[in-house]
Amino acid sequence: MATANKNLSEYDKSTIPNAKNFRFGIVVSEWNADITEGLFKGAHKALMDCGATKENIIRLNVPGSFELIFGSKKMITTQNVDVVIAIGSVIQGETKHFDFVCSATAQGIKDLNVLYDTPVIFCVLTDNTMQQAIDRSGGKHGNKGAEAAIAAIKMAAIIK
């Protein structure tokens, strides 16, 4: 189902485990910071709404989405978290760089899920325009950060 046909922020709390005993790492790219901050706020709000505590949400900033890979590995190996949410916003420019950043970041995060026993949630917007990014980080299509937070809680419940 395309994002346009659903609201990314909607979830049924009755179907989600309580997050009070889970530790969350959130790695946030500084590229397109207005967008990534919106995603972070959406994720943080949803985690708290589902029972997480502020003390159990650890944040790490990285320069860009490509660095989410190393930042997530560092979060896994040093912060004793149950799950990581990797937040980024990649927006098409004039060149093929968009394709390489999106592909490498997706593959790198996938690799972390294979190499480590700590799930890493892919919360990276890959948009053609800034408006698409705005619409998916708290705009008319909701907030992909909230969607990622729910995925993180469900994955933490699986591994605990």
Ligand SMILES: Nc1c(NC[C@H](O)[C@H](O)[C@H](O)CO)[nH]c(=O)[nH]c1=O
């Ligand atoms: N153009 C965007 C980037 N590019 C930067 C890369 O992510 C990386 O930081 C650089 O290549 C150095 O390794 N990053 C984004 O997150 N979003 C973009 O739109």
Ligand SMILES: CC(=O)[C@@H](O)COP(=O)(O)O
């Ligand atoms: C995703 C990118 O790296 C891109 O925004 C960079 O812009 P450009 O392709 O115009 O150099």
